[in-house]
Amino acid sequence: MTENDLNVKIKKAIDIGLKHAKKEGASHCEGYGVNQKAYNLELEKNKPKHSIGIQHGLSFRVIAQQAKGFAYTSSFGEEDIKYTVNLAIQNAKTKKPDPDLMGFPDPKEATHKLDVDKKLLEIEADGAADLFEEIHVDKLPSDIFFLQSMGFFGMGETFLKNSQGIDLHDQDAGYGLGLAYLSTHGFPNYDFHIEGARKLGSINTKQLGIKAIDKVLEIAKPRTLSISGEYPIIISPDGSYGIMGGLFNVLNRLLHGDKASRGETVFADKIGDLIANENFTMIDDPLDPDMVTSASYDGEGVPTEQTKLIENGVLQTYYLDTYYGNKLNMESNGKASRGGFLGGNPVKSPPSIGSFATKIEPGDSSLDEMISETQEGFMLKNFMGIHMSDLSSGRFAVTGSGWYIKKGEIKYPVQDISISGTIPDLLLKIDMISKERVRGLMSEVPYLRVSQLSVAAKKLDFKLRFGIKVLKAMIKLGLAKNPFI
């Protein structure tokens, strides 16, 4: 079965499902289908782990007896489609009627259409592998070792049709490339650099590895400290929205409209209030022409838009879909998300509120000024434990790595630094925002200095530190193999 055959099958299956839902008494029905091809390229040290797959499936969301139901399948036979629709209807009918449920969205033309790179859409596996191989660096600095590289190339089609008349057939493509290097200067440390794009050539493949090496050199030979108290913290872009642990993902969750409507977030009923430093402006931008998560329509077919969530410190709105927009007497701002490139098979869950790409406006300080104005503190990134944060209050206690700052200068890299606090408190304590912004896979944000955060850290046990020193000496003398490589 060719890819086009699969497209025909999906379209036909959606039509069968919509017709069947109507016959079975559903007042509204929405069918969503996916046919995407992915090249997942991975080199783990010296072990290639490339794979190729077709991501496929269909889901149906219905309204029956004034309640929503949802079911999915990855089988396209007519009986299976009807069975799946029946499941969705049964699923709806077992619920109580929801008076807030007004139906699925009506068709609306997107004013801003994103371009699709045809070359990327048609790239063959060997072409993807060529690009992937280009990112590797042959000559590495001493004590720096290659750990892992990865590439993902996703291209394909999605279909969305509902009983209100929305009928979208979207072709899309995106790719991402990244590498990790390990430093064995002192205690082992590593870092990762990844970039994503929607147009072939947007990622400078020759520079990617060099950037990753620079990042790992900057954190080589980290120390641990025994310290506790309140200190200023500069949160780097990798620390706020990096894929290896971004603390500000907690903020995004606190701004979800569903949480606000249920009073589940500290920012419920706070529209119009000053909730952050007056220079802090945060935008969700699904229309960035070259971000892998960009989209012209959201997961339920509403045109997407650039949304200022916080402007000059004042909360402007929440992330909203059709249902919660209506519930909060507001309008959807096109934030219904179905996952996708990075979120597994999007047919497996109904559209739910999510962000596309977060941007924070630059400030008026340079990073150098932020460091030089810090008497004693830390610049941190790559936090662990974010998923344990309290997504209602925004309370967090996370462990990160980065640099120790003393008398306005970066002294040395550090690791195992635990910081704790709450996101609302942190936002109000931001006292400096950098002019420089760094573009990540799903974000473009500056460095943010928080005037005071609670810090706790413990110096690594003497025996372990001593053991590593002995081991290093033995490796130099050729008496032992480096176990970290």
Add this chain to the structure above:
Amino acid sequence: MSDKIISKMFETLGKEKVDYADIRLENSHMTVIKTVNGKVEESITGIESGIGLRILKEGVWGFSCGPVESGSDIVKMALQANRLNLRNKTQDIKLAEVKTIQDKFEGAQKKKLHDVGFDKKIELTMEADKAQEDERIKSRTSFYREVLRKMVLETTEGTIIEYNVPYVMMYGLSVAREESETIEGRSRIGHLGGLEVFDFRSPTEIGEKAKERALEGLKSPKVKSGRYPVVLDGTINHLFAHEAAGHSAEGDFVQTAGVLKGKLEKRVAAPIVNLIDDGSLQESTGIKTFGYLKYDDEGVPGQKTYIIKNGILETYLNDRSTAAYFELKPTGNSRAEAYNVPQIVRMTNTYISPASNPMKPEELLEQIKNGFLLMQGGGGQVDPIKGTFNFGVAELYEIKNGEVGKRYRPTTLAGNTLETLNKITGISPEMENPLDSIGFCGKDGQSAPVGVSGGWLAVKSIVIG
């Protein structure tokens, strides 16, 4: 129909002269129900079907996946993936020898998932919601998830295993609020089996526990961040054993880097420490475990593996390729979340038990004297290369003069794996109820059901808060 599809794919692969291939043909069923504040917020039922094909040719893998109808395309894609892997080949992948198996892995269900209607499952979830009601609880969430994993594994060596494995889990999440203070309380259960899991703990009890944790947390003071001597309960034993020590021992991780690399047969923990992964542990304290595996996804039987024995690193956790690489035995730890991802090394039921000098929980409290008792771990993250970890803790109590005292607000604990393994000063042998220690562990974007609770641990020093 599946026989025909698989035979045809093997026939094509035979012409391509592959050294080995395994096919996983899946047709699994899932149900998810999420209620929020007395209303069904999300209800999903789905059928996940497709084929995953892994081939070994010229010393490298090739993995592909796709719809059941696309068998020949899947074969082509696997060969293409294999060619891509050949471009970066530096060494041959070899597989450790195993016995071929023809069998079924059938998870017993007293109350079968398919015999109970969707409306009843909503009712059960609503029970957990109702039990959380309280004027101080601002938001109540209950979550029910069932998976019936139906799959056939066939290999070119002759292994054929039919999997029919049910999993059920439920959790409650209460958010208490007083003025501007909010706090979350969580509770969960799960097992490999049917809906009889609720005979051991009812949805009402799950909801009540979540509520109690939120309300108790709200009125409890915050602990001052710092280093403290601690006693960890069975759930945190499991969390530490799994997250910190277990992940660091996964053969595929160790091939790349990690704190346990190069440490086989060396001391990595206090001599009283045994670290065990036990896929063959079907029941603990009379309850079916979440991480039980009759066979893993390469057809290797689940088994009890001493990763660390008497403080010495005995083995890594292996699939067939890492076993061959390290010249160790396969340990039955090769798992894949579904047909659309390749098998990787995963844990099963993981815990620390005393190698010697077993102690009672009260003796551990007495030994620590002054510090904290940490109970009900939840969530966790580890960096197996740096060897650092960070866990959530739902219940925190002061230990004063060996007695359990005042309760504190939920918090986190953080530490270094090797350091903590060496700072364990006492272990109690009694396994705690595994219902509290179930979870879906995430690795490489895949999730796998894991357990199990253990005894209590005393640790000289750890960072809290």
